[in-house]
Amino acid sequence: MFIRVSAPLLASILAFSPVLAEDAVDPAREAVLARGQVMSDMGKALRTLQLGLRQGADIATLLLAAETVDMNAQLIGNVFQTEAHAEGSEALPAIWQNWDDFSQKAAAAAELSAMLAEAVDNEDLKAAGDLSRKLTAACAACHDVYRGKPDGVAPAQ
Ligand code: HEC
Secondary structure (H helix, E strand, O other), X not given: XXXXXXXXXXXXXXXXXXXXXXXXXXXXXXXXXXXXXXXXXXXXXXXXXXXXXXXOOOHHHHHHHHHHHHHHHOOHHHHOOOOOOOOOOOEOOHHHHOHHHHHHHHHHHHHHHHHHHHHHHOOOHHHHHHHHHHHHHHHHHHHHHHEOEOOOEOOOO
């Protein structure tokens, strides 16, 4: 059933809806969501790729996974550019205090993911396996230093 809502009523619903208002204007929250999306899409695709390599999946499946990893890896530097913290975020302030080092680690992962996608495209699965392990190490190299517990608490040493 179509429910008619008059324009003034709709305006007042929007104006007095704290959830809608907050979702629309909180740039820190948006930034945290965007980088979480990039990271989790990249992680899922990398797992799919590594499982596919072990199980002998067809090249089209491997290539889709590798290109999804690469597409997201190329975005790491961008999605972290603005310092933003929000509830549940694991990003440590050290990222923005050591931006050159962080962006070098992002670039290293992006370079490996591009080589990985190319190896899969060339159907060189031996190289793809090696590169996927190197990439996993590059993920960990950054997480070890810049990813803490939710709300920016440094990981226990
Ligand atoms: C240059 C640094 C850097 C690199 C490289 C990096 N990450 Fe991350 N990753 C982070 C940071 C920082 C966070 C925490 C972000 C937050 O919570 O705001 C994170 C979070 C994540 C998360 C949790 C996302 C969520 O919120 O659900 C996953 C999954 C993840 N990374 C996977 C990967 C994988 C897989 C790779 C390698 C292919 C990778 N990351 C490479 C810095 C990096």
